[in-house]
Amino acid sequence: xxxxxxxxxxxxxxxxxxxxxxxxWHHMGTDHGVHASFPMTTVASLEDNTLWDGLFHAxxxxxxxxGLYLLWAALRNGTSARATALTGLLFTGWGIFNLxxxxxxxxxxxxxxxxxxxxxxxxxDLGFLAFGALLVVVGLALVRNDRRRCGAAKRx
Numbered sequence: 001x002x003x004x005x006x007x008x009x010x011x012x013x014x015x016x017x018x019x020x021x022x023x024x025w026h027h028m029g030t031d032h033g034v035h036a037s038f039p040m041t042t043v044a045s046l047e048d049n050t051l052w053d054g055l056f057h058a059x060x061x062x063x064x065x066x067g068l069y070l071l072w073a074a075l076r077n078g079t080s081a082r083a084t085a086l087t088g089l090l091f092t093g094w095g096i097f098n099l100x101x102x103x104x105x106x107x108x109x110x111x112x113x114x115x116x117x118x119x120x121x122x123x124x125d126l127g128f129l130a131f132g133a134l135l136v137v138v139g140l141a142l143v144r145n146d147r148r149r150c151g152a153a154k155r156x
Contacts (some may be wrong), residue, residue, distance in 0.1 A: 002068070002071035002074060003085070003086045003090055003092075004067075004089050004092060004093040005063055005064075005066055005093065006064060006071065006093060007089060007091060007092060007095075007097070008060075008067075008096060008097045009060045009061070009062075009064035009067055010060075010064060010093075011094030011097035011098060012060035012097050012101070013057065013060040014094075015098075015101070016053060016056055016057050016060065019114065020053045021053070025115050025116060026112040026114065026115070026116035026117070027049030027050070027112065027116075028049055028052035028053055028055075028112060082150070084142050084143075084145065084146040084149075085142070085143050085146040085147070087139075088138075088140065088143035088144075088145075088146065089139065089143060090139070091142065092135065092139030093139075094132075094139075095133065095134070095135030095138075095139060096136060097132070098129065098131060098132025098135065099132040099136065102125060102132060103129070106125040106128070106129075107125065113125050114127070
């Protein structure tokens, strides 16, 4: 559970930093369609989007803090943390973030798209979902491989 939470939080934070702030492709409510909450065309909308982006970052930060606390508690109680399994869970959590955020925000609610600066083309949203699915597949493969190695090491 700690690895999944850390992956969710870090994936969300990376999304917010890279897509919202550095590339400025979208903000939390910048869809150009009929659902446009805060289009990227006015200073007032940018201020509203900045607030919602900040709340998003605060939420992802809290998920990371909870994940770190749970990881610390597990290690303190004697649970071992193997690097391959933890990496797999981080990737899986990041992928789950992308899949949920991509389906809910991009496709269902339509509050923003990966590239709102281009009018929100569907191909970018589908690429975001494909990347999320790839992260889940790779993450679960790492976890499964780690469990197999640990099981083989315990056999006589």
